[in-house]
Amino acid sequence: MTTLFEQYRLGELLLPNRVVMAPMSRVRAAAGGLATPSMATYYAQRATAGLIVSEGVQPSLIGQANPGTPGLYDDAQVASWRPVTAAVHANGGRVFAQIMHGGRVGHPDTTGMLPVGPSAVAATGEVFTPTSPQPAPVPRALETAEVPEHARSYAEAARRAVEAGFDGVELHGANGYLISQFLSSAANLRTDRYGGSVANRIRFAVEATAATVDAIGAARTGIRLSPGGTFWGAEESDVPELYAALLDELAGLGLAYVHLEATSPDEVLTGLRRAWPGTLIMNPVLPLGPKQTDRAAADRWLGLGADLISFGRAFIANPDLVERLRTGVPIAPVDEATYFQGGDAGYLTYPAYVHTA
Template sequence: MSNLFESHRIGDLTLPNRVVMAPMTRARGTADGLATESMATYFAQRASAGLLISDGIPPNLVGTASAGIAGLRNDAEAESWRQVTDAVHAGGGRIFAQIMHGGRMGHETTTGLRPVGPSVVAADSQVFTAAGFVPAPEPRELAAGEVTEQAEAYAAASRRAVDAGFDGVELHGANGYLINQFLSSNANLRTDRYGGTIANRIRFAVEAAAATVDAVGAGRVGIRLSPGAGLGDIVEDEMPELYGALLDELGRLDLAYVHLVASAEEEILLDLRRRWGQTLIINPSSWLTRGDSVFGASSTDLASADHWLGLGADLISFGRPYLANPDLVERLRLGLPLAEADVATYYAGGDSGFIDYPAHADTGQEDVA
């Protein structure tokens, strides 16, 4: 069994530990889509992670899911991220950009454009705008030629990301966004080569990944998936077979990693582990036990990390624990208690609840392990 604090290699990178900071939307970009100095501070504070994964970053205007997000839609936005990647590297860290096309999970008040999706089916869900959360609108169906254009958008944004100093990219194929919408059987009602059968429903994900590999190299490309999570009003018929077929096809591309949310039964995830021969990141938050929490899953902890390492995961991603614990690796290593983040500041903007959480050395906590 691997130890959480052992090194691991992905692509050309040697990670000093197996702790990954999961991608989390913090909505701290400028109104015109630029990364900020505070964002550079935020990620640099957490550079002791084996790997940092950025907020979801839109690859183009129509793919912008939320207000307040820094983009990779053009060269100016990409250049604004350089202060982030420079700060992380100065702190000894490594960072991937998560490329997130919102598809139908966008809003015209954010982009000036009607959102697009596989089919004209609105999500029974909320989207984040400058005015707060509002019902998701009805999207415009992508024409066949436009589907290829949107797959290529991931590749174009990835080139800009690498040029801006990111060590690699992660395609966001989870949580109800565009790739996940094509995988779906209720958001995707197409009758062409992108809909209906499993082979057709996985086609967009594979084409987006292949285009990105061609753009920046396989060792710089990962993908995040959430089998059966149901977020963004997604239903996936034949879910185990769907994701098995997808991983088989992605395996031919020799991606750096697959990042799975533990959103399905353990046996399904273990089967996917067996089918995937490269690095596997698991986010152990259990979407099967949502309870009454507005955010659903319980957070990843050391016990769940060790459990999944024992089952064959290579790396473990931590989401919410990283919000209030910039030195999470050290706290886990020393067995220190974890601070709780203030939910009200998740998308509030500004530095409060963003870069003002102290490291344990500044709190007077004593080592217990």
């Protein structure tokens, strides 16, 4: 049986194990969306993962969802990321940048602009702003002629990611952000070529992914999806049909991987595993749900056909997570109060496991 600790060939990369560090927002970027020396230390500490996927990185100012998140849309941001990727590589790691356009999940107090989305329908819930959480605003619906520009923004950020030393990128097509909004029958009420039918609702995801492949190559491009997820109110109808159609279109692009979240029943997810001919990364538990991914959940999904397993919260408090999984030593708990508070406490202060005689 396949184990977490076997090597795996991902595009041009040879991963030393099948453990992936999932993307997690930690909102520690400097003003202007710049990566910081603390971020370099944070990712380098976790470089024993087979693959690291970074926190979400906005491809444009209007694509920024939360304050304190990094960008990849100007030269200063590219330069700020180079010490981060160099630190990961110096520690023997591999790292992809997750490109995340927030779409309607954003606020003028954060960016100075009204967020945009497929339709003028507000996200469900409150969004973070520099002062306090506030109700999600009604976004400006994109005109048909504007949509390709936002699809291309993923590709432009991907080019900058490669310039910054990343090994590749993951398009954030999950969790209620822009790609997910276009897939959603609740957030996307369009009547043009980007809305309505399944074929139309997947069009934006396919165009953004194809543009990224053209920009940096298929072997450097992955996408994360949350089939059936309801994050930020981006609910979807016809989930099996929708995602089967999407994967069928993406299969022709030869992507490095698809990264699925456990947001649908097993029978739906295993059906998508059978439909996807390439590498599958599986996040076996509901993001921010009551359970964290553990060795048992990882082994179960390896048995169900996943190639790689992503771990999120466990990596926050366990920079040596791979070794802890390998040896069976306890997984340290995480202090949730430090997820988004800024600073190095709860960021760089979790130690590796110390063996005692």
